[in-house]
Amino acid sequence: MQANRAAVGGSSEYAIEMLNITKRFPGIVANDNITLRLKKGEIHALLGENGAGKSTLMSVLFGLYQPEEGVIKKDGREVKINDPNDANALGIGMVHQHFKLVEIFSVLDNIILGVEPNTAGFLKKNEAREKVVALSEKYGLRIDPDAKIADITVGMQQRTEILKMLYRDNEILIFDEPTAVLTPQEIDELMQIMRNLAAEGKSILFISHKLNEILSVADRCTVLRKGKYIGTVDIPSTTKEELSRMMVGRDVEFVVPKKEATPGEVLFKAENISVASKAHKGLAVKNVSFEVRAGEIVCIAGIDGNGQTELVYGITGLEPLESGKLFMAGRDKNGNDIPLSEITHLPIRKRSKLGMSHIPEDRHKHGLVLDYSLEYNFILQTYFEPRFTSGAGFLKSKSIREYADKLIEQFDVRSGQGAITTARSMSGGNQQKAIIAREVDKRPKLLVAVQPARGLDVGAIEGVHRRLIEQRDAGNAVLLISLELDEVMNLSDRILVMYEGEIVGHPDPKTTTVQELGLYMAGAKRE
Amino acid sequence: MQQVMLLIQYTLVYASVLTLVALGGCYSERSGIINIGLEGIMVMGALGGALVLGHISPELPGIVIFLLAVLAAMVFGMIFSLLLGVAAINFKADQTLAGTAMNMLGLALAIVIVKALNIAASGGSNNSAEIAYTATREKLLLAQGTEFSMFMVLTAIILIAAYILLYKTRFGLRLMACGEHPQAANSVGISVAKMRYAGVLISGALGGIGGLVYITAGVSKTNFEVGVAGFGFLALAVMIFGQWKPHRIVLAALLFGVFRALANVNSGFDFLAALNLPQPVYNMLPYIISLIVLAFTSKRSHAPKAEGIPYDKSTR
Amino acid sequence: MEMKNEQKHSSFFKRLLANPGFRSFTAALLCILIGLLIGYIVLLIINPANAGEAIGTILKNFMTRNSERLRLKALGNTLVKTAPLLLCSLSILFAYKAGLFNIGAAGQYVLGAGAALYCALGLNLPWYVCLVAAVLAGALLGAISGALKAYLNVNEVISCIMLNWISLYTVNSVLKDFCPVGYKDTHTLTSMNPSAVLPTLGLDGIFGNSSVTIAIPIAIIIAVAIWIILTKTKFGYEIKATGYNRNAAKYCGMREKQNIILTMVIAGSLAGLASALLFLSDYMQWDINQSSIPAMGFNGIAASFLGGLHPIGAIFSSYFIQHITDGGSSLDTRFYPVQIADLISAIIIYLCGFVLFIKLKMIKASGTIPQKRPDMAAEIKHDADNKKGGDK
Structure with a gap:
């Protein structure tokens, strides 16, 4: 593996470089020779579908995983990141998609957690409060330091997460799908905050699969697909169509x-x-x-x-x-x-x-019994019917198998061992297909x-949408x-x-x- | 009047036991580990303390006897609690199963050790599981002929310390974060495994001391075949009733302490004697009360969110 | 050539590891071996000179007896106690499949014994009525824990423990009127009400042991029945779905609260029946002064986990646990405490906590299920949330 060793010394134009990163899990290459270079003071988007390898790449950056190949450089100098502490020490901070906030704690406690100002272990909250209030005023991040996380809006929770990074004097700020929970107006506000931060010299990595937002706020964009590096483009010289083609690998029907x-x-x-x-x-x-x-x-x-x-x-x-x-x-x-x-x-x-059929919001919480086989999951709503259960209360295993084979064929549910595959070992897309098959087949x-x-x-989404329209028709x-x-x-x-x-x-x-x-x-x- | 004094004394003794052990459970659960094994930890702590009390010279100053016994109980409890730590933190085992095994193991181990020592000391003629410590126990009392002992002072100190540690220090903040949202704690560089070990070890220390206090409550010898009569579980009920908060736990412990104390001194109260309830009813009372209390308080539970769930670093 | 051979071996081994039955068996064996090893070390520490003989005594149990007749009789004694142990382990196993930890088997066992003996000694009823009474008593106690869990979210482990103690004090005070004057044990059934003794169907003759009754075949038949219920019936399907994912069970319209109660009722009945099978064999009597809960219910936990949470596995593991417990009780008390056997069972239960870990290692080694992306971990956590009930 050839590592790029061009930039040496502290005067690099890049804040962070992840060069030729490869990370494998048994049976899958999650990151295959990926390069991502974040310039100082820029907003850099990282684009890719679910499962494209964005999260794995970020976990590598935070030391949660060690890559098999490739190097990470900070200001042009090679660094070793073994755990989130190392990343933090290098000034890297992240707003996670699912906020990492302790609900029973106050905003202030969440911000200082991990870097608590203290004397002999006793907390010095007043000192912390002053710094937090000053930061929130400087960047226009409205918060109430003493409110409990459980009681405040999602927008304020996100601002708490941003303040967490600023409190630690992080220079490299990563936003993981930050707009999923916001209204369009709140999204505009966030975009403005990101521009302010970049103007103050912070380098921002913006992870998203929403093309419009990337086009509106980012300077450059790196695209991943199925664990592979596709390319990096300058936003002013690209189009929505080009980005989506890079992300999906073919022209996409949006409708x-x-x-x-x-x-x-x-x-x-x-x-x-x-x-x-x-x-x-x-x-x-x-x-x-x-x-x-x-x-x-x-x-x-x-x-x-x-x-x-x-x-x-x-x-x-x-x-x-x-x-x-x-x-x-x-x-x-x-x-x-x-x-x-x-x-x-x-x-x-x-x-x-x-x-009434119900495709639930959370397929793992409600939709599936993950430790049951696919065939047992198919009959979750109908197991008691005479076609699956005899009068004496015994399951009819033959009918259950035949029914499962029918649905697998009809709805193209793919799994390692067919009807007897454990639901847990199936991919998310095929789990969802199984639920849809079960709910739709109830007519x-x-x-x-x-x-x-x-x-x-994207491909699977199209399929799901077709099923819904079929039902309507x-x-x-x-x-x-x-x-x-x-x-x-x-x-x-x-x-x-x-x-x-x-x-x-x-x-x-x-x-x-x-x-x-x-x-x-x-x-x-x-x- | 004398009976009221006696009731107060026994209430305080049993409340001390329950406070200590429930605080132990609280620290463990606040870190995210359910500790069903408190009963076993208490037995092991009792063993450590009883060995010191039974073998040390009663000529030593009371405070020295006290400190050595407490130290032994703590160390025994902590070492034994490591069984839960290893199973739950390193091997992600079912915490209920590990705790249950510890309760059986603690009792069996204590019996085996005490019997082996008695057999060895007597050349085979004494194979009981009893340790006696009449003289040394007396040195621990603050006033002879009462149940007021140094343990009550210790409990008060530990209670205050536990409150401050949990709410006023960096350690407490981090510990609670691990029990509520370990992913959040880990993302800011806190080692969840270390904090959970800390929680489990504290529960071992406090559970151990609780065991020692239990076996010195009104008696000067203990038969390990009896164990600690479900006090570890009563302490869990106290912890739940106290909503995992030290200042509420002590109130819950006092309530349970009264009912447990009644089993010892009920015959002295005229109005109770008039009821003519058989003794087994008084023996059952703490358990019945705790069932009722749990029935009313479990619906809206304030349990730490992440308790009982093994922490996996790669979980997001 | 050599390489090929090696590959063949490794693939045979991988196929073995891919078999869940083999994995359970190996894991159980590993727990037993480590448990025995630690037990042996404890024996060595206590008294090195006799340790070898002592561990032999534990393992050989009835085989140490002098004559064929005595060996058979001792085997009979072990079997008499295996039957209740098996039922206790089935009780725990059945509840565990529904996601409930029935540590209350001990109390249900106690109350069952109280009901059976009260019917036998107090009311002079025949054995089958006593049996039914014990089942009902156990079921009642199970129903209380189940209802508290279903409707008031009370942790079943804690409510069960409280009920264990309440049962013990109740039964001790109810049975105190049925002891011979000056004794702490209840009357023998043979002396007071022979009709309450379980029929033997000639089994007593085979073993030369009057306590060997239909209890043993009943226990085995029930184990098979539980196995069929869990794997072949609609009810088993519901129970397991509830145990794996309570939220999904609710989502698909299973009456989760009723199922929780019903599960605990069945688990309680099994434990209640367990004690009836023992005490109606007239093998032993109730000691009204006992101040700790009988170990049978707790040993059931060991047996059910050691048996891989499989009803047929439980038959063998129950026998094994009882075998070493009886072996332990014949230790020379001049040198060793008999509780060494309890210690070994407790260590085995503790090690059972690691079984999941061991099995996971074996699955990985077999390479059958390629570990997927890290989302796998998220699913497992999620699952743990669901098992907690999610409603907190």
Whole structure:
């Protein structure tokens, strides 16, 4: 392996160089000869799909993994990074995608954790508070140092993470997918903060798969695909199409084609429903009403944590309603249609039998029993039916196997050992395909799909979107809960925007803009 | 009146035991390790303390006897608690299973050691699991004929120290971070394994001292075949009731202490005697109370978020 | 040529390692060997001169007896105690499959004994009624822990321990009226109510031991039944799904709370039956002065984990644990404490905590499941969250 040893001495124009990095895991090369060079004072984007190797590369930079090949240089000098302490000592800091904040601690305690000012081990919080307040004023990062993390907004949590880096005098700031949890307006604010930081001489690495944001804020961009280095481009001289081609490896259809919707009768109706919050004592869903008709996709848009999770729990029966009523049309066990009737107090199993399917938000928490085989996961919703269980309560292993083989074929679920593969050993995309196969094969009247494309690569996302449109075209109702504006704009026949537990807008997908949606999502606009 | 004094004394003795052991559990769980093995740790601590009390010369000054016994109990408890540390931290074993094994192991080991020593000392004629320490125990009492002992002073000191250590120092902040969000702690350079070992070792030390206090509560000899009668688990209930906070743990311990003390002195109270409850009811009382308390307090649990989950460095 | 041979060997070995049954067996064997080794070292420390003979005594158990007749009789005694141990281990294993740690098997066992003996000595009822009473008593105690867990989120380990002590004090005070004057043990069934003694179906003749009854075949039949329930039935499917991922079980409409209670009821029944099988064999009597909880329930933990959490494995591991416990009790008490055997079982349980680690090493060595990307670790953590119940 030839390492690049061109730049020697402290006067390098690069703050950090990762040269020819290769990191292997058993059975996979996560980083294959990757080079990333971050100039001083620039905003450098790192672009790639899920599984392209971005996270592994960052873990190498932070000493969580040791690369098999390649070197890391700081200011042109080769350095060895064995753990996060080494990275910290070199002035490298990171805002993680999932914040690393202790919820029961105050903002201040989180900022000083690990570098606590102290005398003989006793904390000197006043000294710390002064420095934090000074920093927050200097960079315009509004925070309350004494508030508990559990009580503050996601935006303030992110500012706490940024202050954590500044408190440590980090010179190299890494932002890992920082916009996923923010409204479009908050995103603009973050972009401005990043520009300020760069202007103060900080070097910024911005990890993202969102092309628009990269184009708007970055100076240069390095692209990874399937663990390989594809190239580094100057942002002013590139286009969205070129970047996406580099990321995916082919031209991408941004929109899955679909016909005009032909909505029929109402299949599902929510009437003034309220659901208690998991996080605090109040209500997460407040007095929400809407309906979904046959042959349409209704999408609930909104920033994460505005009550969508609890809304779905209430609809599917995972949590009881505080108040309000639910109605659904379905079918009985002989397949005869049942008109719209109240399901407010029905248990989960009965809703499922009536014709409700649920692709859950978290496939590992709810969607799969990871230690069960694929075939056992396929029958999770139907194992009790006579086709899988005999009258005496014994499982019919032959029918179960045949059914699994059928779904594997029909939905192209790939796994090492077919029906008997443990779900845990399957890739995320194929796990999701298995869940979709199970839920769709139930031929639901109402399909509740929560972020069905989360964590999937572009090809798989297209496949998931096609399935949802198929459901709609077959005359069923689809309720889609999504955080991705692109997904909302491409799939919905109707949009409901949720903000702080309420439906604040019904923008028409044909005429609305991302900006308008953003205003609704941020609570800045309501009908 | 005399009976009330006696009740107060026994309450304080048992509350001391429960406070110490529950604080131990608190430190372990705050670091992220569930310590079901406190019962075994107590037995081992009791063994260490009893060996000192049983073999040291009663002629020595009381404070020396006290310090040596406490030191032995601490060291025994800490060494034994390493079993949990190694299993839970290095090998990511099921913490409940490891703790349960420790309870059985602690008891069996203590019996084997005491019997082996008694057999060796008596040439085979005495194979009991008993150690007696009448004279040395008396030297630990603050006032002869009462249950007020140096252990109560020690408990008070440890309680205050435990509060300060947890809330006012760098160590406490880091320890709690490891129990709540080990990934966050690790990302700022804190060694989760080291902090968890610290938590487990502190629980070993405090559990060990708790065991020593238990076997000197109103008795001057102990039979290790009986163990510590579920006090390790009562302490866990005290810890849960105290919401993993030292200043609440002591209040919970006092409440449980009263009920345990009633088992010793109930016959002296006229109104209790009038109820004519059989003695086994009083013996059961602490366990029944703790079941009821748990039933009311477990729903909204303030347990450290990451407790019981082995920490994996590569988890994000 | 040589190379090829080596490859062949290694691939044979890898195939073996890929077999879950082989992995469980090897891991269990490793635990036993290390446990015995430590036990031997302890014996050496206590009294080096007799250690070799002592470890032999523990391992040989009934085989040390002088005649064929005595050996058979001693084997019978070990079997009489293996039956309850097996049921206790099944109780723990069954609950563990549903994600519950039934350390309360000990208390359910105690209450079962109390119910069986009260029916036998106090009410003069026949054996089958006593058996049912013991099962119900165990089930009741299991139901309490289960309901506390399901509805009030009370950690089942702690509630079980409290119930263990409550049961012990209750049973001691209930049975104190059924002892011969001046004795701490209850009456023998043969002397008071022979109809309460379990039938022997001629097994007593085979072993020359009147305590060998239908208890032993009953225990084995139940082990097989538990195995069938867990692997072949809808109920087993639900129980295991709940144990692996409580949230997913709820998501797909399984009644998780009822399943938790039902699981604990079954686990409690098994432990209750365990004590009935022992005490209705009239092999031993209840000591009303005992101030510590009988070890049978706790040894069940050792047996269930040593048996790889498999009902058929539990048959063999239960026998093994009882074998060395009885072997330990024939140690020469002039030199050694009999609790050495308890020490060895405790060490074996402790080592069982490492079984997962050992198995993982073997899986890696077999190379069957290529370790995926680091997200694997995230999944495992997630899973641990789910097992905790997630609702906290």
